[in-house]
Amino acid sequence: MNLKEFIIPAIDIKEGKVVRLYKGEFEKSKVYYENPADVAKFFGELGFKKLHVVDLDGAKEGKPVNLKHLENIRKVFPGEIEVGGGIRNYETAKTFFDTGVDYIVVGTLAVKNPQKFERILASFPDKVILAIDSKGGKIAVGGWLEETPLTPDELAKRYEDKPVWGYLYTIVERDGSLEGVDTKPYEEIKKFVKKPVLASGGVSSLEDVKKLYNIVEGVVVGRAIYEGRIKVEEL
Numbered sequence: 750m751n752l753k754e755f756i757i758p759a760i761d762i763k764e765g766k767v768v769r770l771y772k773g774e775f776e777k778s779k780v781y782y783e784n785p786a787d788v789a790k791f792f793g794e795l796g797f798k799k800l801h802v803v804d805l806d807g808a809k810e811g812k813p814v815n816l817k818h819l820e821n822i823r824k825v826f827p828g829e830i831e832v833g834g835g836i837r838n839y840e841t842a843k844t845f846f847d848t849g850v851d852y853i854v855v856g857t858l859a860v861k862n863p864q865k866f867e868r869i870l871a872s873f874p875d876k877v878i879l880a881i882d883s884k885g886g887k888i889a890v891g892g893w894l895e896e897t898p899l900t901p902d903e904l905a906k907r908y909e910d911k912p913v914w915g916y917l918y919t920i921v922e923r924d925g926s927l928e929g930v931d932t933k934p935y936e937e938i939k940k941f942v943k944k945p946v947l948a949s950g951g952v953s954s955l956e957d958v959k960k961l962y963n964i965v966e967g968v969v970v971g972r973a974i975y976e977g978r979i980k981v982e983e984l
Contacts, residue, residue: 753796753798763806766783767785801917804834823850836855916945930961
C-alpha cells in the first residue's frame, strides 16, 4: 500500500468553506479554502484514492446542510468518498448516497437509536462506517458536543457482527491540534475488532502517519496537509 492509499485527506465544510476545527470546537474554526470542490479536484489530481468529507453544519443541525458542495465534490473527485455529519435517519443516509458517495460515516445514531441505525445498515450493507469519537476515553456524540458513558471498545463490540464496513476512530481532544498521534487507543481497539479501522486526530507529520501504518487501515489527515507539514505534492 502506498501513502496515497493510506492517507485520506479531510475536507470539513462549514458555511460552504473548507475549515478545520480545533479539538472539535465549532467556535475555534480556521478557514483554509473558499471552495471545497477545488480542494477535492486538487487531491484527485495528486492521485489520492479516498476523501473524507464532513458537513460540519449538518453535524450540528442533525440534517444535511452542505449537500450542493458534496455534489460538486463528487463531480470532480474520481476516487472513493466517505461523508459524515448529521446522518440521523434513513432518509438522510439515502440522500447522501444519491449524490454518489461511496460510504457514509455515522456515530450519533448508532448510540442513540440503534434500531434506526440498523435499518440503514440493512439497506446499505458494508457502506456504513461507524464513527467512534472518543473524548476523554468516552464516546462523544452530536457533533462531539455531548458525552456518553460508553467506551470506544464497547461501541465497537456492539456492531462488530453487524454489516458495518469498519470504524473511524477519532481522538477528539487531539483533532486539529497537530499534537501528534497516540497509537495506544488504536492498538487497543484492534484487539477487539477484525474490521478495518481508520485513525483520525492529531496527525502533525509524515512520522505520525508512519507510526500508524502497520496498526490501522488508513488515516484521515486535515490540518497537517493544509498547513504544509505534510507536503502532499511530494508523496
